[in-house]
Amino acid sequence: MRQWFMALVLVAVAGLVGFAEDKKDDKKEDTPSFSEMRGEFLKKFRGADNEEARTAALKEFGPKFLAYAQQNPTNKEAFGAVMFAIQIGAISKNDQITKQAIGLLKKDHLGNPEIKNALPLLDRFLGAESGPFMKELMEKGGSDEIRATACSNLIESLEAKLARATGEEADKIKKEMADLRKIGVEKYKMKDLFVGAPLPDLKSEDLDGKAVKLSDYKGKVVVLDIWATWCGPCRAMIPHERELVKRLKDKPFALISVSFDDEKETLTKFLKEEPMPWVHWYNGRKGQIGEQLNIRFFPTIFVLDAKGVIRYKGVRGEAMDKAVDTLLAEMEAEKGK
Numbered sequence: 574m575r576q577w578f579m580a581l582v583l584v585a586v587a588g589l590v591g592f593a594e595d596k597k598d599d600k601k602e603d604t605p606s607f608s609e610m611r612g613e614f615l616k617k618f619r620g621a622d623n624e625e626a627r628t629a630a631l632k633e634f635g636p637k638f639l640a641y642a643q644q645n646p647t648n649k650e651a652f653g654a655v656m657f658a659i660q661i662g663a664i665s666k667n668d669q670i671t672k673q674a675i676g677l678l679k680k681d682h683l684g685n686p687e688i689k690n691a692l693p694l695l696d697r698f699l700g701a702e703s704g705p706f707m708k709e710l711m712e713k714g715g716s717d718e719i720r721a722t723a724c725s726n727l728i729e730s731l732e733a734k735l736a737r738a739t740g741e742e743a744d745k746i747k748k749e750m751a752d753l754r755k756i757g758v759e760k761y762k763m764k765d766l767f768v769g770a771p772l773p774d775l776k777s778e779d780l781d782g783k784a785v786k787l788s789d790y791k792g793k794v795v796v797l798d799i800w801a802t803w804c805g806p807c808r809a810m811i812p813h814e815r816e817l818v819k820r821l822k823d824k825p826f827a828l829i830s831v832s833f834d835d836e837k838e839t840l841t842k843f844l845k846e847e848p849m850p851w852v853h854w855y856n857g858r859k860g861q862i863g864e865q866l867n868i869r870f871f872p873t874i875f876v877l878d879a880k881g882v883i884r885y886k887g888v889r890g891e892a893m894d895k896a897v898d899t900l901l902a903e904m905e906a907e908k909g910k
Contacts (some may be wrong), residue, residue: 607641607650610634630666635661635670646681654680656691663698675702684715689722693869696726704730711756721761725867728753728767732886735768764864771882772797772875775862777831777854780841785854792879793825794900798891799866799873801833802843803845807872811849813890817897818851824901825879831856833863833871868902879904 605613614634634656642654655678662671678695682688686712688695698704703726709739710723728750735746750767759762766772775787775797787795798814800807818828828851832840838857844853857860866873876885876896885896 607654610637610641612687631661631665634778635665635667639670639673652682652685652687659698675699679709680785683710683713686715689719692722692726717761717781721757721763724753724757724761724763730770736885736888736892764867768883768886772877773865775865777856777860777862780853780855787881790827791881793827794897795877796828796897797875797877798828798830799833799868799871800830801871802839804871810872810889811847815849817894825896825904826901829854831862833858876900
């Protein structure tokens with residue numbers, strides 16, 4: 574539970590709901606503003622020195638944020654109050670608060686442009702409600718960009734299910750994904766970066782500054798690993814990736830790690846201390862690959878077949894092994910025909 578507490582604090586500190594302080598509340602004079610309420614909550618929450626005190630703060634302020642959002646539906650700060658109520662309801666397992674907050678979000682805020690920045694958080698905290706909410710947002714969202722993001726979230730959740738599905742269930746998921754991709758791409762101009770789509774022909778430079786491109790690796794199974802040296806989960810993958818590359822050294826396979834470190838020198842110094850004997854590209858934090866692939870977190874993993882089509886995403890460890898071995902077996906089967 575501790576990690577959820579920290580997530581709440583970090584989101585609040587990041588200013589997710591701080592955008593709205595340019596307008597006075599539609600409130601009675603004797604009630605606190607959202608900003609005042611938020612400050613009071615964070616003071617109690619951060620100042621708590623044990624789990625019991627933190628739980629008490631959540632129990633006290635969940636209903637307060639919800640009530641504020643109900644009483645001030647047209648005020649811009651109401652969206653922030655709804656977001657706090659959703660988080661608190663999910664963290665404290667108060668289904669009533671969560672359900673009411675989601676209802677307010679649907680009733681008053683589907684057209685709010687700020688909802689786009691909150692979608693990753695909503696996807697995380699809404700649980701089973703996330704899918705239905707994203708579908709409603711696709712229909713009623715205020716802009717094509719928001720609707721495309723909701724569509725993207727739906728497809729990504731299906732990709733996760735597809736990785737575990739087989740037979741008829743897998744076929745059903747693939748069809749649903751294909752339908753959503755068609756809607757997203759044709760109607761909302763969404764980038765098609767999902768399982769079943771060809772990855773764009775990325776261009777970058779290697780550690781010697783030489784121009785490189787992804788199409789040079791057509792005919793091979795490719796694991797594209799978007800990472801940075803400061804990313805703990807990325808570094809944790811290195812031993813396994815080292816073993817994978819060693820095992821497949823004579824196969825039509827390539828592992829390409831694309832660094833988003835601020836400085837190339839940071840990467841080259843790291844590689845001298847931590848052997849990573851495979852292909853390395855340097856993109857940098859502001860390089861074009863980040864925008865091309867909508868990179869939102871690290872590591873981001875794409876596994877491509879010999880034609881450059883995305884076949885798996887986000888796989889690590891044994892799941893990565895299985896994905897690569899499956900695609901290599903497909904190549905062998907194609908040769909035998």
